[in-house]
Amino acid sequence: MTNQEKIASYLEKFVHLTENEIIEFTSRFKEIRVKKRQFIVQPDFVPKSRYFVIKGALRAYVVGDEGKDHTIQFAIEDWWISDYDSYIHQQPASMFVVALEDCILMQISFEDEQTLKALNHKFETFFRYKSELSTAFLQRRIITNLTKSAKERYDIFTESFPKLVQRVPQYALASYLGITTQFLSKIRNLKPVPNKS
Amino acid sequence: MTNQEKIASYLEKFVHLTENEIIEFTSRFKEIRVKKRQFIVQPDFVPKSRYFVIKGALRAYVVGDEGKDHTIQFAIEDWWISDYDSYIHQQPASMFVVALEDCILMQISFEDEQTLKALNHKFETFFRYKSELSTAFLQRRIITNLTKSAKERYDIFTESFPKLVQRVPQYALASYLGITTQFLSKIRNLKPVPNKS
DNA sequence: TGTCAGTTTTGACAAATAACAATGGATAAA
DNA sequence: TTTATCCATTGTTATTTGTCAAAACTGACA
Numbered sequence: 001m002t003n004q005e006k007i008a009s010y011l012e013k014f015v016h017l018t019e020n021e022i023i024e025f026t027s028r029f030k031e032i033r034v035k036k037r038q039f040i041v042q043p044d045f046v047p048k049s050r051y052f053v054i055k056g057a058l059r060a061y062v063v064g065d066e067g068k069d070h071t072i073q074f075a076i077e078d079w080w081i082s083d084y085d086s087y088i089h090q091q092p093a094s095m096f097v098v099a100l101e102d103c104i105l106m107q108i109s110f111e112d113e114q115t116l117k118a119l120n121h122k123f124e125t126f127f128r129y130k131s132e133l134s135t136a137f138l139q140r141r142i143i144t145n146l147t148k149s150a151k152e153r154y155d156i157f158t159e160s161f162p163k164l165v166q167r168v169p170q171y172a173l174a175s176y177l178g179i180t181t182q183f184l185s186k187i188r189n190l191k192p193v194p195n196k197s
Numbered sequence: 198m199t200n201q202e203k204i205a206s207y208l209e210k211f212v213h214l215t216e217n218e219i220i221e222f223t224s225r226f227k228e229i230r231v232k233k234r235q236f237i238v239q240p241d242f243v244p245k246s247r248y249f250v251i252k253g254a255l256r257a258y259v260v261g262d263e264g265k266d267h268t269i270q271f272a273i274e275d276w277w278i279s280d281y282d283s284y285i286h287q288q289p290a291s292m293f294v295v296a297l298e299d300c301i302l303m304q305i306s307f308e309d310e311q312t313l314k315a316l317n318h319k320f321e322t323f324f325r326y327k328s329e330l331s332t333a334f335l336q337r338r339i340i341t342n343l344t345k346s347a348k349e350r351y352d353i354f355t356e357s358f359p360k361l362v363q364r365v366p367q368y369a370l371a372s373y374l375g376i377t378t379q380f381l382s383k384i385r386n387l388k389p390v391p392n393k394s
Numbered sequence: 395t396g397t398c399a400g401t402t403t404t405g406a407c408a409a410a411t412a413a414c415a416a417t418g419g420a421t422a423a424a
Numbered sequence: 425t426t427t428a429t430c431c432a433t434t435g436t437t438a439t440t441t442g443t444c445a446a447a448a449c450t451g452a453c454a
Contacts, residue, residue, distance in 0.1 A: 084332060125321055
């Protein structure tokens with residue numbers, strides 16, 4: 001399957017398109033390859049593109065005043081990534097986005113995305129729906145953060161994204177869950193409490 | 198200004214519409230009035246509508262396993278509210294949405310919203326853009342929750358939403374910030390630390 | 395094969411925040 | 425106005441999670 005076909009098959013989960021529309025859409029994307037540890041978004045630069053992951057894993061994070069990393073998002077195959085807020089407003093980024101593995105990405109520029117959305121109602125529908133799903137996803141994450149303990153959040157994450165847990169370093173996962181890498185280590189290595197009976 | 202005009206003026210922040218389009222859009226909305234303490238969304242019922250606030254204040258919250266409230270969202274004039282995730286998926290809600298004051302709301306049904314989005318590319322654009330802003334907003338909230346202490350989160354909230362702080366009860370604000378009402382009280386009544394010089 | 399950088403683990407101690415309990419003020423209904 | 429309920433405050437103690445420091449592990453590569 002070509003990269004364009006991979007985008008197309010993702011697209012068709014949301015909207016039904018003609019051959020021509022598929023070409024119109026996917027031809028706006030450009031393949032890029034990034035090596036592990038390479039950055040595709042950095043603070044103070046306007047993110048000109050967003051990225052669809054064909055292969056590999058990435059991580060978006062901010063660095064707090066205290067100098068610590070806080071992971072905002074992961075992305076693997078079939079996910080999108082950028083500094084979302086900065087991208088849609090075309091403002092300087094506040095995040096880093098870095099490759100956790102060697103990656104193949106499909107890149108679309110902000111202008112091309114605008115063009116696509118203006119060109120065809122169905123493309124607009126696709127982006128609208130995708131954005132609604134993001135909103136719902138983030139709201140669920142906020143609910144989990146508000147209502148669950150660190151251990152529960154870890155268990156929920158491993159159940160929801162078992163593949164991801166295998167592929168991301170533990171310090172990155174810890175900072176996504178809002179805890180330190182040491183504390184995550186302790187959670188993982190908790191001995192089951194001896195039965196009180 | 199009529200209620201329809203209020204929706205129209207909100208709309209026009211995002212898309213430029215003709216007279217007819219404005220009527221087409223706003224005529225789908227129906228005014229409802231709810232009294233303080235009245236619920237417009239409850240767990241286990243599918244939220245058939247979302248609501249645009251003409252007047253009043255509301256609060257969306259979940260109840261955790263331990264029986265405590267966790268505020269997910271507030272809404273005052275010009276904001277929208279529902280159980281977002283359940284609304285877009287038309288699934289039973291997990292939230293309560295309750296009026297904190299007597300309210301006047303403009304209600305649109307899920308079906309009417311779908312119709313509008315299908316009918317006119319510009320309406321689709323409006324909903325897409327609004328959803329993008331929600332995504333960006335929630336992402337900023339997650340970043341704040343990950344990177345800031347309780348006191349800092351409170352200060353950021355009061356700076357960002359000074360009007361809201363005056364109108365919502367403190368227990369609701371505390372649960373939005375992810376802290377107990379007692380701890381919020383302590384934060385607010387902190388005496389400035391005596392100068393060490 | 396050994397070395398080194400990056401990562402994870404472990405333990406002792408500290409900080410942030412919650413839990414509990416009691417009190418007093420505010421508000422709204424009777 | 426009285427009464428009952430809800431809400432905010434305050435003090436004390438308990439829990440969760442962070443900090444710091446050291447050691448153990450891992451995998452890439454010289």
